[in-house]
Amino acid sequence: MTQSETGNKSNALWNLFTSVKLTLGLLIVLAVTSIFGTVIPQQEGAMELAERLSPGLVSILSSLQLFDMYHSLWFRLIIGTLALNLIICSLHRFPSALKRFQAAPKLDRSKPFEDLPPHRNFNAAGKLDEVLTLTAGVLKSKYKRIHQKESEDAIVLYAEKGRFSHLGVYLIHLSVLIVLIGSIVGSLFGFEAYVNIPEGETINKVRLRKNETVSTLPFDVRCDRFLVEFYENGAPKEYRSDLAFMEDGKVALQGALLVNHPITFEGITFYQSSYRPIAGDKVRIKLSRDGNNPGPSALELIRGNTLELPGKEGHFQVVEVAEDFRGLGPAALVSVHPHEGDKKEFWIFQNFEMIRKRFPPAMLRSPSLDPSAFKPYTFSLEGVEMKYATGLQVSRDPGVPLVWTGFFLIMIGLFVTFFTSHRSIWIRIAKTKRGLNIRVAGKANKNPVGIERELDQMTSKIKGKVEKQSPV
Amino acid sequence: MNSIILSYITFVYFASFMLYLLMMVMGKEFFGRLATFVTLAGLLGQSLAIVLRWIESYDLGIGHAPLSNLYESLIFFAWTIVFLYLLIEWRTKNRSLGAFATPLAFLAMAYASYSPTISSRIQPLVPALKSNWLIAHVLTCFFGYAAFGLAFGLSLMYLLKKREKPQGSNVFIRIIPESSILDDMSYQMVVIGFLLLTLGIITGSVWAHSAWGSYWSWDPKETWSLITWLVYAALLHSRMVRGWKGNKLAILSIIGFSCVLFTYFGVNYLAGLHSYGKS
Numbered sequence: 111m112t113q114s115e116t117g118n119k120s121n122a123l124w125n126l127f128t129s130v131k132l133t134l135g136l137l138i139v140l141a142v143t144s145i146f147g148t149v150i151p152q153q154e155g156a157m158e159l160a161e162r163l164s165p166g167l168v169s170i171l172s173s174l175q176l177f178d179m180y181h182s183l184w185f186r187l188i189i190g191t192l193a194l195n196l197i198i199c200s201l202h203r204f205p206s207a208l209k210r211f212q213a214a215p216k217l218d219r220s221k222p223f224e225d226l227p228p229h230r231n232f233n234a235a236g237k238l239d240e241v242l243t244l245t246a247g248v249l250k251s252k253y254k255r256i257h258q259k260e261s262e263d264a265i266v267l268y269a270e271k272g273r274f275s276h277l278g279v280y281l282i283h284l285s286v287l288i289v290l291i292g293s294i295v296g297s298l299f300g301f302e303a304y305v306n307i308p309e310g311e312t313i314n315k316v317r318l319r320k321n322e323t324v325s326t327l328p329f330d331v332r333c334d335r336f337l338v339e340f341y342e343n344g345a346p347k348e349y350r351s352d353l354a355f356m357e358d359g360k361v362a363l364q365g366a367l368l369v370n371h372p373i374t375f376e377g378i379t380f381y382q383s384s385y386r387p388i389a390g391d392k393v394r395i396k397l398s399r400d401g402n403n404p405g406p407s408a409l410e411l412i413r414g415n416t417l418e419l420p421g422k423e424g425h426f427q428v429v430e431v432a433e434d435f436r437g438l439g440p441a442a443l444v445s446v447h448p449h450e451g452d453k454k455e456f457w458i459f460q461n462f463e464m465i466r467k468r469f470p471p472a473m474l475r476s477p478s479l480d481p482s483a484f485k486p487y488t489f490s491l492e493g494v495e496m497k498y499a500t501g502l503q504v505s506r507d508p509g510v511p512l513v514w515t516g517f518f519l520i521m522i523g524l525f526v527t528f529f530t531s532h533r534s535i536w537i538r539i540a541k542t543k544r545g546l547n548i549r550v551a552g553k554a555n556k557n558p559v560g561i562e563r564e565l566d567q568m569t570s571k572i573k574g575k576v577e578k579q580s581p582v
Numbered sequence: 583m584n585s586i587i588l589s590y591i592t593f594v595y596f597a598s599f600m601l602y603l604l605m606m607v608m609g610k611e612f613f614g615r616l617a618t619f620v621t622l623a624g625l626l627g628q629s630l631a632i633v634l635r636w637i638e639s640y641d642l643g644i645g646h647a648p649l650s651n652l653y654e655s656l657i658f659f660a661w662t663i664v665f666l667y668l669l670i671e672w673r674t675k676n677r678s679l680g681a682f683a684t685p686l687a688f689l690a691m692a693y694a695s696y697s698p699t700i701s702s703r704i705q706p707l708v709p710a711l712k713s714n715w716l717i718a719h720v721l722t723c724f725f726g727y728a729a730f731g732l733a734f735g736l737s738l739m740y741l742l743k744k745r746e747k748p749q750g751s752n753v754f755i756r757i758i759p760e761s762s763i764l765d766d767m768s769y770q771m772v773v774i775g776f777l778l779l780t781l782g783i784i785t786g787s788v789w790a791h792s793a794w795g796s797y798w799s800w801d802p803k804e805t806w807s808l809i810t811w812l813v814y815a816a817l818l819h820s821r822m823v824r825g826w827k828g829n830k831l832a833i834l835s836i837i838g839f840s841c842v843l844f845t846y847f848g849v850n851y852l853a854g855l856h857s858y859g860k861s
Contacts, residue, residue: 130823134816141812141841148802148852180800293798302796341644341706349709369709370793381795382709503795513797517784524780528773559766 127198136192143188147179193290200283207276210532210555217259217268222536222551230550230569234576238265238539241546244575245537248568253535264540272533275555278526285523289516296509301325307333308388308499312356316504327504329376330356336385336498349382351500367502377506384501389433392495393442395458400486408492419487424448426484429455431494438465440494446484456483458491531556533564537572548572584635585702587627588657589695594624595660595688602680609753614677618668621684625664632657635704644706649720652850653702656694658720659846660687662728670732674767678758682735715789722785723807726778727842730814733771734839737832740764744829765827768835776814783807802852806845813838 126132151159156177160168175182234241246267249256253269260266303316303325312332315324332354339347348368355363355375365373372381394408397420411417416427426446435441440460447453458481459465473479482488535552550569554561601617604610635648648654667683694700707716739758746755758764786804791797798804817834820826 130819134820134824137812137816137819141809141816144805144809144812147800148805148849152800180805343706345706346708347706370713370789372792372795379795381793383795505795507796510791510797514788517787521777521781521784524777528777 124198127195128202130199132195133192133199136188136195140188140192143179143185146176150176150179152180153178189290193287196283196286200280204280207280211273211276215257215268215270215534217257217266217536218261219536222534222553223538223549226549226551230565232548232569232573233542233544234546234548234573236546236576236579238541238546240579241548241576242267242539244579245539245548245572248571248575249535249537252564252568264538267537267539268535270532270534272530275526275530275532278523278528278530281523282520282527283523285516285519287516288519289513292509292512292514292516294509295512296507300507300509301505302507303504304383304502305331305504306386306499306501307331307351309333309336309390309497327378329362330359331380331502332356333500336500338385338498349385349500351382351385351502353380367500379505379507381503381505382500383503385498386501387433387496388499389431389440390495390497391431393428393431394492394494395428395442395444396490396492398488398490419446424450433494433496435459440491442491442494444489446487448484454484456480456489458489460491460494462490531560533561535565535568548576584631584638585653585695587631587634588691588702591624591628591631592688592691592695594620594627595664595684595691598624599681599684599688602677602684606678606681606754606757609757614680617680617684618671618677621664621680622668625661625668628657628661628664632661639704642704644704646707646711647717647720648704649716650707650711651701651705653694653700655720655724655846656690656700659724659727660690660694662724663687663690663731666725666728666732670767674759676759678739679732679735682738683732686731686735710793713789713793715785715792719782719785719789722778723782726775726782727846729771729775729778730810730835730839730842733768733775733835736764736768736771737835740768740832741829761828765831768832769821772814772817772835772838776811776818779807779811779814783811803845803849806841806849810838810841810845813841 150156150171160172160177163171171177175184179185242265246256246258249267249269253271255269257268258265259268302319304319305313305316307313310333312330314327314330316327317323318325334352334354336352337348337350339350341347351367353365353367353373354361355373363373363375367373367380367382369382372379374380391413393411393413395411396408399421409417411428413428413431416425418425424447426444428442429445430443432441432443435457438459438461441457443455443457445453445455454477456478462481477483481490531554533552533554535550538547538549538551540547540549550565550572552561552565598617598621601613601620605613605617632648635654636645639645639648649658663683664687667679667687670679671677695702740761743755743758743761743764759767783804786807787797790799790804813834817831817838820834821831
């Protein structure tokens with residue numbers, strides 16, 4: 111390959127990326143492909159769908175990464191190509207925009223005065239310098255700086271504003287890039303995780319959303335209390351977690367976490383995101399002997415505490431409490447330690463009567479599900495004290511300030527691009543045999559209607575003032 | 583009380599739609615003036631009802647701006663369309679857009695008031711909606727939607743006007759402004775809509791950051807608002823850089839507004855975080 115061929119090739123590539131046709135194509139491709147992910151459930155939601163579809167279809171969809179398409183390589187590649195297109199297009203066009211931005215005022219142009227509508231070309235009586243002062247005064251009311259150029263038979267006044275309007279588009283493009291960079295910074299150096307903390311418990315480990323791995327926080331978080339309030343109609347009114355952030359065993363920060371009111375501690379932000387009722391440590395148990403009806407009073411027991419059996423055959427304790435054991439409702443794991451023989455462990459259920467009716471007796475004969483596994487006693491679970499576990503979103507995103515900056519600049523850029531224009535105004539006052547001739551001309555890079563309106567207003571103002579000064 | 587007034591406003595907007603149509607068909611200025619009067623009366627009545635609803639929510643002890651569910655958003659959508667339309671009518675002194683704008687407002691009001699699945703009860707705010715961003719987010723989004731809605735109407739008018747034959751054009755077509763004016767107005771509406779949609783996405787994003795812990799979650803409504811944004815971004819580039827005008831732009835603007843409608847209604851049939859807008 112010769113040098114010129116490589117040159118041509120890279121030129122062709124450069125030309126492709128400077129084209130707005132490519133931009134339009136990419137914008138549409140990005141818009142259309144984005145639809146897939148709104149129709150196909152993503153991430154966690156995809157599991158349910160996958161069970162209902164045929165394995166062939168599932169493997170096609172998952173090889174196209176359509177179950178997590180917004181994080182897939184091909185989707186990022188489209189965004190990356192669009193970003194590259196945006197950068198190259200902007201670089202390609204920016205120099206000429208900068209030239210227009212920096213251009214020296216051109217006072218001696220005759221082109222703006224061509225095809226002037228008749229009403230912006232009028233004669234006036236009076237002295238040149240008086241008319242000049244009046245005209246300059248009108249111009250000055252709207253434009254800060256006025257340039258003036260005198261020639262033998264005429265004076266040209268020139269003023270302009272809104273040069274920065276040429277740069278608005280580039281500000282928008284730059285801010286889009288800043289937002290994109292912010293999102294990359296966030297995904298490289300930040301994390302998104304979640305954790306459930308039961309009331310009264312302390313954690314320092316959270317689970318990352320990205321790959322479900324466990325990550326350790328540099329501090330401890332304790333949930334002192336979770337509160338959920340409801341309106342009269344049953345809709346939730348408030349979710350609140352009272353949290354304590356602890357370092358070296360000492361509470362460093364304490365606060366109430368509410369939806370919409372996150373708490374940040376050492377750069378890591380906690381958000382109230384969900385809750386669920388879970389079993390507490392207290393249970394109520396009744397004991398009966400030889401199948402007799404148990405006494406009226408239930409024993410209150412705290413998990414882990416040991417109690418002696420009524421007949422002094424040994425002692426027992428509740429080892430585990432579950433709010434919902436394998437879909438069978440609240441349950442407790444009882445462990446009996448007799449003075450003679452092996453220890454016995456079995457689950458007892460709060461809904462035992464219902465379970466006995468619904469399931470075949472063979473299933474319940476398993477020793478680990480038999481409430482009478484330790485003869486001659488039968489255990490029954492009367493109640494489980496419930497408490498809450500609060501579900502928190504835990505995240506750190508160092509890209510956020512960049513994203514916010516991008517958002518702010520994009521609004522300024524849009525405003526500059528769509529609502530400002532670079533306006534130039536020329537007023538030529540010429541000496542003629544019959545007095546003075548005034549012409550008002552102008553141009554704008556945007557909003558042609560607006561500049562025409564401004565020129566008309568300016569013309570009639572000048573006319574009015576000049577005629578008042580020295581009536582024709 | 584407020585919802586009874588609002589259900590009557592539906593008919594007021596229907597009447598203004600009919601009057602604008604009459605003006606277009608008969609070519610009589612009188613119907614046009616009457617239409618403007620009726621529409622303005624409807625807007626005032628609707629504003630009053632919205633304020634009453636706001637006050638009523640405070641009387642119920644669950645005070646919040648009436649922008650919190652599908653019913654309230656539909657009412658507000660109709661309000662923004664009529665408000666923006668009347669502003670344009672006043673600025674341009676042309677009423678033909680009325681025949682395309684008022685039916686949108688009428689449909690939104692009718693859907694809100696007479697759909698069996700939409701409750702007009704004032705509901706308390708769920709925790710996620712208790713935020714100062716609610717008003718900013720909903721306001722910017724719906725003004726944006728309304729501007730896109732009017733651009734859609736103007737694009738339809740453009741396509742109609744283009745089909746006009748030099749001989750025997752009927753009154754209806756003749757009252758519609760020149761196609762170059764329509765093209766320009768439609769573009770201006772898209773610009774306003776784009777600015778507001780951008781602001782709507784930004785306010786939503788900042789809000790999501792404090793409510794959900796992430797400024798962008800690819801939730802279907804977020805994604806569809808981005809799709810809408812991309813379509814209108816393509817429209818603006820095709821006009822500003824490629825110099826496209828006329829038919830192509832009118833069609834893009836119609837596609838854009840279908841994306842708006844899907845972002846607003848269609849997304850309710852998909853699972854996602856924005857479930858407050860469903861009923």
